[in-house]
Amino acid sequence: MEERPQHRPSRLPDNSALKQQELPAHRLYFTARRVLFVFFTTGIFSLCMGIILILSARSTQEIEINYTRICANCAKLRENASNFDKECTCSIPFNLSGKMMGNIYMYYKLYGFYQNLYRYVRSRSNRQLMGKDIKAVDDCAPFKMSDNKTPIVPCGAIANSMFNDTIILLHNINSSVQIKVPMLKSGLTWWTDKYVKFQNPSSKNLADEFRGTTKPPNWPKPIYDLDKKDPRNNGFLNDDFIVWMRAAAFPTFKKLYGRLNRTHHFIEGLPAGNYSLNITYNFPVTRFHGEKSVVLSTLTWCGGNSLFLGLAYTVTGAITWLASFAMMAIHIMLKNKKMSFFHQ
């Protein structure tokens, strides 16, 4: 049998699912079963999560010692910038009623210090800090050059305002014997910061490398003298410096200052007893109505002892459950009405 070839009209649109808007698709329905299921499971998940988080947070210990007012004389001294070379120390005794077990982290905490100001955040030169070109100060306004046009190292507002109090924790074993609690000044930073973002110029002698530059105006000593004992912690690689340079998101923040070196006496953590903090008070805060304190804290898997996340989860879970019961009730109530409507 001979069949004549079927000539399709050339302008006939393709019969493809896409072009005819007939793509196979899943239609999204908010059916009662699905919605309520999602609500109930979300509620259970949130409640469980909240309880776990609260329990974890409660298992940590933290003490905070605010030394803004205690060291009032030093604070007063620092209000006048011309006293920058006068040293001021103050000692704050405190009592640890129970021992703090495990890894102990020491932080300094600043109140009312806006590290997130727009121009402050940008006032830094990553090019310089990665050691490639220490004279690259382009982005560092207003701390690019000193008055005699020497580039500042490290340049910029962040570096210039670096926290420079020295905090030493002492354990008073008895009224006469005081031992210094050993603190590690390493491992305070992200690996990428220490090994990628911050690099010293290649040479062995840092001072030579930094020749032809000058220190930031607020600094008492140049960058290559931050830690003369440990070359791995000197120059741009200084942990305190790197920690400071990672600008905080909010005006109140704490930054890691040291980790307890768990040896000898402190192998399990900090034993209970009397301690004191010896602080070399250099960083002025009263000028901007700020405050500062020292925080000692232990950690769990979810960080410190903040209850916020746990509470938020608990509340969310509870509300979700309440809502799902309410929705179920409404749905059942209306269902009868609807059935009669459609069956009429």
Place this chain on the structure above:
Amino acid sequence: EERRARANDREYNEKFQYASNCIKTSKYNILTFLPVNLFEQFQEVANTYFLFLLILQLIPQISSLSWFTTIVPLVLVLTITAVKDATDDYFRHKSDNQVNNRQSQVLINGILQQEQWMNVCVGDIIKLENNQFVAADLLLLSSSEPHGLCYIETAELDGETNMKVRQAIPVTSELGDISKLAKFDGEVICEPPNNKLDKFSGTLYWKENKFPLSNQNMLLRGCVLRNTEWCFGLVIFAGPDTKLMQNSGRTKFKRTSIDRLMNTLVLWVEVIRLGHSYFINWDKKMFCMKKRTPAEARTTTLNEELGQVEYIFSDKTGTLTQNIMVFNKCSINGRSYGDVFDVLGHKAELGERPEPVDFSFNPLADKKFLFWDPSLLEAVKIGDPHTHEFFRLLSLCHTVMSEEKNEGELYYKAQSPDEGALVTAARNFGFVFRSRTPKTITVHEMGTAITYQLLAILDFNNIRKRMSVIVRNPEGKIRLYCKGADTILLDRLHHSTQELLNTTMDHLNEYAGEGLRTLVLAYKDLDEEYYEEWAERRLQASLAQDSREDRLASIYEEVENNMMLLGATAIEDKLQQGVPETIALLTLANIKIWVLTGDKQETAVNIGYSCKMLTDDMTEVFIVTGHTVLEVREELRKAREKMMDSSRSVGNGFTYQEKLSSSKLTSVLEAVAGEYALVINGHSLAHALEADMELEFLETACACKAVICCRVTPLQKAQVVELVKKYKKAVTLAIGDGANDVSMIKTAHIGVGISGQEGIQAVLASDYSFSQFKFLQRLLLVHGRWSYLRMCKFLCYFFYKNFAFTMVHFWFGFFCGFSAQTVYDQYFITLYNIVYTSLPVLAMGVFDQDVPEQRSMEYPKLYEPGQLNLLFNKREFFICIAQGIYTSVLMFFIPYGVFADATRDDGTQLADYQSFAVTVATSLVIVVSVQIGLDTGYWTAINHFFIWGSLAVYFAILFAMHSNGLFDMFPNQFRFVGNAQNTLAQPTVWLTIVLTTVVCIMPVVAFRFLRLNLKPDLSDTVRYTQLVRKKQKAQHRCMRRVGRTGSRRSGYAFSHQEGFGELIMSGKNMRLSSLALSSFTTRSSSSWIESLRRKKSDSASSPSGGADKPLKG
């Protein structure tokens, strides 16, 4: 300012630099594209705003973002819009080229040469052949027909369906051959180009003589030559100067209301619309197999307004009807023929019909004629005298001209398609009208040639609504045959036919109910003496100087009396496919349909009934035909009063009274009970559209379910549309097929052209085109509805996601001393809208469907949210913004609460700025992705791909941007090195993201679930219930139920024009060969063309007679 053109003298004519015949609807060329397009684009507020922003951002002191965050989107927007504009313009170029490159024969240097249309110049003589389009506005010089006559169809131009006749002035009609024409050097001085279609005045200077020229001598561009072998014309106006182009108005830039609301964010909106336009082009269900024409979205900017249309203005001829008349039924001596019954005696439906009647017995039958009822032919064959007389009448009483090129190959030149259908019917049933001379008509009656002596033609006109012939048969008996409107003829019948009359009336009502156009047929025997005496009086009357018209009318009236009823014919003005169904569906969708036609009132009303716009269930159909301002005002007032009276009596009288006193006429009228329709004539419309009455007219018209405006000019069509646009905040759509619809198509918000016709002017001016009126339902109810829905969903989501994104900065401002520090990395800001969150919402905007397409046809009410603009109005806008703000609050404060006091699991600080930025950004991307997941009602593979893909791309880019490699190369640009892996490795961060997502999304889910339960809208109900389907099917059936019974109205409609009777009796339109058969009696009157012209200007709505009067001298 007058125009001079000399024939065959290009050099002379070039001096005046008249426009060439090249038309241009495109906007750009290659050189001007870039500057003009950019200039246009920067007229958009959004683009200028971005440009301004860019300039500001180039100044580092005042900018917190780098310049590329603005330039990337801006350039993208400009490029995509430019590409789109270029494509649009390319197609305009293409169609311009097509028209400009049409071939025409031009007389150059004494030789006929093929030339493209665009090369035709003013002063050229061109030759046109039968069925060709007239290339420019021409002065008719000569034609193949006697006396320089030629016939044209002007449907393209003014929508009138009957053929028009044009005549060359006598001096030029001699110029039949090329050698004479080449020597012709007449000069025409005439009016400058204008848009008046029915008016032309000029003078021809030739051989030191002056000859007045009028519209009667002109062939306008857009007309088609019919029934004329060839003609020659002198180009007077070309290209843009032609009356057609002068009527088409300027291309306006159409904008949708959503555009006006928000002209920012143009880019994605454009992309989505482009997608929707392609869906229209690709739609197989809008492809017409017969004409092989797909639907076409010619502009890509109006799609969502297709979902909001409230008023449709439709042309009649060619749009609602096919302009084909079919002899469908007849009633002869009390018996109705034409219905087909199946075995069980039920009326057979279309598609189950048996074979058509076999006319093979008749060698002269027209093969194309189809009739389905065999009993009629049987009646003819058995020699039923009534049936024979019936068809004899049809073969004698008409003004059709016949042409027989070869023996037996008959061609009829009918002035109106109605008559053509009737004479063809008679021909097939064995009463073949063969030829005529001014004094005779030759008919082959059942194979025998019989020549009747034609004594008189009592011509048709709009007042008489009938025509008669008086013939003497070979036996010498004189008989008058008359056909006409039932209302007129029934009063003039002999009282003895009362019983027959009643049966015939029943049939007539039945036919009228089916929307058929009916005519009543009757005859009367005249005795010799009476006729002689009557003919004498007629001659006297026709020679009278004063009130000749009236005298003739009364003499005609006298003889057309006491006639014997023969029967009735019913002609079907064939509708386009599916027109009544489409109109019914669109009416159910709350769309008001107005028919604007150049055709006559009877014809228009008839079509109104046959396409179910007018029904017998209607309380009343108001007809406004007043000729003066006062009359029209009075008629409108009465209509309103009636409507209010009835609603007062139907409804609660008290409340209506109260409303009335608050003088809110419109609201009262919109609430009237009962269905009304308004029919208004062109000349009344002219008054109704005057500034002090337009509001009155609009209120009256809008209170009616259906409005029909007849005998309107193209300009009036546009004015009516403009009026509705002006006072009603409603989207209007105009649909038409001819050049006479161009102005209305351009005026309406949306213009639709019927493609696949001969003329393409309407299509060129339109925004959408397809070849069948019925596709309108799919365009509006499916494509339009979806477009609107998608666009609204898109906009809602778009505002939501941007507010969620932006407002975080506001909250952050409280914590960063309002220093304009951004929460996010600048790359995130750049990429958020164009990469991370664009494609999923784009996929939703292009593909989303709430209910399947069949449902939106089944439930036309689903269209209403669009008309009321329920899906995206200020309220919805604020809801979206509120949701965005709510999200932004949680998006900021939950991470803030967590970060403020938390540390990482390695003891280092968590709350550094960069980690916070990454956390907020990540939760934002996740939340808005989940949200689009919820908003997407129709998950195709593409949606899956885009949503999951966007998330994947986000993380991929995040890790890439934070990689060591990029930092090593550009340390100052990529400051976030190491952030992604350090931050996203923290369980706390993920817990924060999860919590944020839950609290942002759950309330939305709850809200939607509750709305679905408590306040479901129709689309929800349709979506969630299958039970409703059954109910709807019943409604569907109701809608399709055709017809009704037993109302008293006339189905009379006849697209005919006066003057042809006189033309025939004068013999002027007959070839000499046929005239030679009879003695050519020179009649003193050469007034037929004058009377043709006069009738024409009388019936035309605009008074333009003055200019058409011939100059004497």
